Amino acid sequence: MKLYGYFRSSASYRVRIALNLKGLAYEKVPVDLVKNGGEQFSDEYRKLNPDALVPALIDVAADEPAVLVQSLAIIEYLDETHPKPPLLPPDPVDRAFVRGIAMSVACDIHPLNNLRVLRYLSRQLRIDEDGRNAWYRHWCEQGLGAIEAMLAKDKRVGRFCFGDAPTLADCCLIPQIANARRVDCDFSAMPNVMRINDACLALDAFAMAAPANQPDAV
Numbered sequence: 001m002k003l004y005g006y007f008r009s010s011a012s013y014r015v016r017i018a019l020n021l022k023g024l025a026y027e028k029v030p031v032d033l034v035k036n037g038g039e040q041f042s043d044e045y046r047k048l049n050p051d052a053l054v055p056a057l058i059d060v061a062a063d064e065p066a067v068l069v070q071s072l073a074i075i076e077y078l079d080e081t082h083p084k085p086p087l088l089p090p091d092p093v094d095r096a097f098v099r100g101i102a103m104s105v106a107c108d109i110h111p112l113n114n115l116r117v118l119r120y121l122s123r124q125l126r127i128d129e130d131g132r133n134a135w136y137r138h139w140c141e142q143g144l145g146a147i148e149a150m151l152a153k154d155k156r157v158g159r160f161c162f163g164d165a166p167t168l169a170d171c172c173l174i175p176q177i178a179n180a181r182r183v184d185c186d187f188s189a190m191p192n193v194m195r196i197n198d199a200c201l202a203l204d205a206f207a208m209a210a211p212a213n214q215p216d217a218v
Contacts, residue, residue: 001026004048005055006033007214010110010175011071012055016214017171018075020205022082026057030216033115072106075168087168097154098162101147101169105176109143113179133183140180144193147173151192159199166200174200178211 003019003026005012019026031054032039039045040052048056049069057074059066059081068074079087088095111117113136121127121135151157161169177197180187187194200206211217 002029002058003055004029004031006031007211007217009054010179013175013209014071014171015055015074016209017206018078020208021166022078098167098169101161102172104147105172109176112139136183137185140185144190148190148193160196170200174206
């Protein structure tokens with residue numbers, strides 16, 4: 001497998017975690033989202049992902065080499081093709097709970113602080129760095145606060161978001177926390193979120209996937 005991504009991209013980070021949890025070998029292909037205006041906009045990369053976003057995964061072991069985009073779709077593909085250990089529980093209601101947390105991050109929080117949104121705030125709307133960071137913090141704190149409320153009241157929450165083994169929810173939550181820390185988000189009212197973050201980062205699969213441990217980290 002080849003994973004095209006960027007060290008600081010939280011979507012790429014999610015997939016790195018999933019690949020590590022599955023124990024799958026893969027080649028990292030850096031796509032610098034900043035250098036020379038962004039390598040994701042090159043003709044070569046757009047052939048893989050016309051939306052010019054990371055990550056993209058190529059699975060050459062499939063019957064037909066598969067080019068996959070969108071982190072949640074990639075992770076569910078990995079879970080279906082390499083089912084051990086599972087990243088989604090067997091019960092439909094429990095799967096919906098795990099997916100709900102994952103989508104709260106991937107669909108509600110992350111799109112509002114994605115690099116292309118931040119660039120638009122700066123370049124088109126002329127919002128300064130302080131204003132952009134305030135925007136970033138607002139949506140991270142609001143979204144993570146909602147996840148905290150979900151975790152605090154649900155008996156299925158254990159050492160991790162669901163029980164005592166990492167799931168898709170944890171693959172999404174931990175990269176978002178890493179991003180939120182970069183703009184000094186306030187986690188003081190999120191004890192469950194931070195407890196789960198600490199439990200995940202104690203695992204090699206999460207630690208090895210961290211932005212600082214990637215070959216393109218700068």
